[in-house]
Structure formats: structure tokens, C-alpha cells
Amino acid sequence: MTVEIEDKGRNCGSIGMGNGTWFTILDIPGVENLFNTQKTNDPIDCTRSKxxxxxxxIEAWEPPDxxxxxxxxxxxxxxxxxFLRNCKGFRTHRYHRGFGPFLLNPL
Structure with a gap:
């Protein structure tokens, strides 16, 4: 499955990524204070401020190889x-592998 983040204002193109990439984002220290989620790919509705x-x-973080x-x-x-600095907030959606609009990291 993949996760898509979609700009609520439709100014930025959507970004699709594999679950592993999304879960790595959710593991960044401090993210748990932004979203009421337990590191799942359940839908998130994020404000512009968040x-x-x-x-x-993400900018202050060093991603793994x-x-x-x-x-x-x-x-x-x-x-x-x-994307995050230019969007008007975002929503996440789940897709089964191959059905996301822009797949950066399958699986």
C-alpha cells in the first residue's frame, strides 16, 4: 500500500510514497505532537500551521539511507x-500498490 498526501488548497501536486517512507516520517521526534495517530496510515487531516x-x-532531521x-x-x-511549506494543509489517503497518483517509493 501507498500513502498520498494531497494539498487541501490544490496548489501543490499530490505526493505518493510507500508505507515505510510514511512511517519513517511519523517516527521523527516531535511528529507525535502534531497528529493524533499511532503510526498508521489512517487518514490525517492536517492544517496549514501543522x-x-x-x-x-523534517528540515532539522537526517533521514536514513x-x-x-x-x-x-x-x-x-x-x-x-x-510541499509542506507551500500547501494549504493536507489530507492523507491510502492506496493499494500501483494505484497511487505519483509513486515515489513503492512498498
Whole structure:
């Protein structure tokens, strides 16, 4: 399965990623204070303010080598930070493998 993050304001294109990539984001210290989730891929409805805070957490964090293997950890980190800083908040959606709109890291 994959997880898609979609801009509520529809200004930014959606980003799809594998569960492992998404769960790694949810494991970043401080993320547990932003979302009421127990590291699942259940839908999240995130405000613009929380999206900016998540961007700050990701920016200060060093991703593991395996993260965003499809495009590389630096590119994946930059892509997510740009999305989170420019979106109007986001929603997450689950997709079965192969059905996401833009798949960066299958599986």
C-alpha cells in the first residue's frame, strides 16, 4: 500500500510514497505532537500551521539511507519540505500498490 498526501488548497501536486517512507516520517521526534495517530496510515487531516511545523521537523532531521529510495533521501526531503511549506494543509489517503497518483517509493 501507498500513502498520498494531497494539498487541501490544490496548489501543490499530490505526493505518493510507500508505507515505510510514511512511517519513517511519523517516527521523527516531535511528529507525535502534531497528529493524533499511532503510526498508521489512517487518514490525517492536517492544517496549514501543522504542515509548516512538520516541514521544520523534517528540515532539522537526517533521514536514513533507505528513505525515498526511488529518488534519494536528499531529493525526497527537499520535495516534502517544499510541499509542506507551500500547501494549504493536507489530507492523507491510502492506496493499494500501483494505484497511487505519483509513486515515489513503492512498498
Amino acid at each position: 504542515a509548516r511545523k512538520l516541514a521544520d521537523l 533507505h528513505w525515498f529510495t526511488g529518488i534519494g533521501k536528499s531529493e525526497g526531503k527537499a520535495l516534502l519540505i517544499a
